[in-house]
Every structure is written in structure tokens, then in C-alpha cells.
Amino acid sequence: MKRIASFGRFWWEFVVGDDWRAAAGIVVAIGITAAIGSWWFLPPAVALVLALSLRREATKSSAQGH
């Protein structure tokens, strides 16, 4: 059981990393792209996901005094 949990944790960290919100944002953005069937939606959606993720990390880093 412990090995399965650590195997799952490894893959979670490998693909999702330390910001699950960014990964969830990507999944939602791809879902909307599939729903509207247009190419122009995903690039700005990725920009927004990245900007929010960077803001979270920068705020956390500043609060820790880095």
C-alpha cells in the first residue's frame, strides 16, 4: 500500500508539480477549447494560468523573505 502511494505521489509530482491549480486551469482551458472548437482560446488561457501561478509563487516567495 505504501509503495502504491509513493508511486502515485511520484507521478503526481512529476506531471502536476507544486501548483495543482495551474494543472487544473490547463484541463479546464482545454475543455473549453474542445467545446468551442476554436484555436484562439488556448494561448491567452495559458498566459492567464501562468500569470496567476507566477503571482502566487512570487507572493509566497516575498512573504518568506527571498
Added chain:
Amino acid sequence: MRDGFLFASAFIASAVEMVEALTIVLASGLARGWRSSLAGLGAATVALAAIVGALGPALTLVPLSALRLVVGALLLAFGLQWLRKAILRASGYKPLHDEDAIFARELEGARAAAQEQRAGLDWYGFTLSFKGVLLEGLEVAFIVITFGSTQRNVGLAAAAAGAALVLVASVGLLVRAPLARVPENTMKFAVGVMLTTFGIFWATEGAGAHWPGDDASLPGVLAFVILLSFASVTLLRRRKPAFA
């Protein structure tokens, strides 16, 4: 055009991961003996080749649109991790990757560990080298398999990884020191940009949308991601006045 991007992306991503693996193999070899370290390197290389050899052909059986959707989503999630870290490093919010410091830490840890012989090998040296190469190599295997299978050209992606292996191993053999002069942070930035570009491109196609001009729009997506990355670095630097 896609083949050129495929080769360049797989080559740079592989080279940067191999530089990190080389640091661990060197620390293991110098502290615990080259036989165990090289045995660990060999075993991990065989394991990685088996993963690519088994999964690469298997993925060619999956319908291309479904494969591009899943791979695009995975690459976007994975690529944004690289890009976020690279942007935070470039703007001073995260320390730069330092191979010399990592080498010193690995070397100290390897020298302090107890001796244990198994199958005629120093077990610590073997496992240190094996785990280091396998973990760093898994990212390379992931990129080779996803890039290669989505373009139905695993062979070209594997060739790019092989070329990077030969280059890094040759330079490593010559200098016998961590490759601290390799512009690793810049290379990681480039890999993050490329993974994100391919992720956007394939996820859109996999979701059933079509790019105007098909392949010809790939440089446009690349330019968008580069601009986005540099704008992010500039904005973050402004937000952090202490950054020199």
C-alpha cells in the same frame, strides 16, 4: 519544420537532464569507486531504453487526435512547471541551479555513507548512480515518447536524446568535473518554452480545433510563448526592486 523543432527540443531537454545526471554519476564515482557508479549508470540506461522501447511503439496504436489531446495536456502541465521555475529563477525569486554546489553536496553525502557490498559492488555507489540517472532520465524518456509518438517519429526524438547523451558523456569524460559552465538555466528556459509551445499546439489540435495554416502557425505559437515568458520576467523583476 516540426521535425526540426522535435529534434531541437528533445536534444536540449535531454542534454540539460544529462548534465544533472552526470553530476551525480561523477560524485558517486569519485567517492565510492567507478565500477559501482558505472554499473548503476548502465543499469539505469537499460531500464530507460526498455521504457522508451515498450511505450513508444505501443503509443503509435492510439488514435492520433486522442494522443495529441492527452499528450498536449500533459506537456502543457509539465512544460508550465519548467517555464514557471525558469521565469522565477531569471527574475530572482528562486536561486539559480548551481551544479558545483550540488556536486559538493552529493560528494559529501557519498563519502559519509557506510560501506555495504552486494553482488561485488559498493551498493551505495550503485544505487546513487542508478537512481540519479533513472530519475533524471525519466523526464527525457517522457519527452522522447510524448514528442515522438505525437509526431509518429519516436526514432528521431530518441536519436536526438542519443546525440545529447554522446555529447554530455564525451565532455564529462574529458573534464571529469561537473559541467558548471553549461548555461543550464538558459537551457531550462528554452525547454520550458518549447514544451509549452508544443503543448498548446497539440492540445488545441487534439481538442478538435485547427490552427490557421496548420504547421505554419507553430512559429507563431513559439513567438507568443517567448514574448509571454520575457514579459513575465520583466514584470516580476519590476515587482522585486532588490533584484540586481
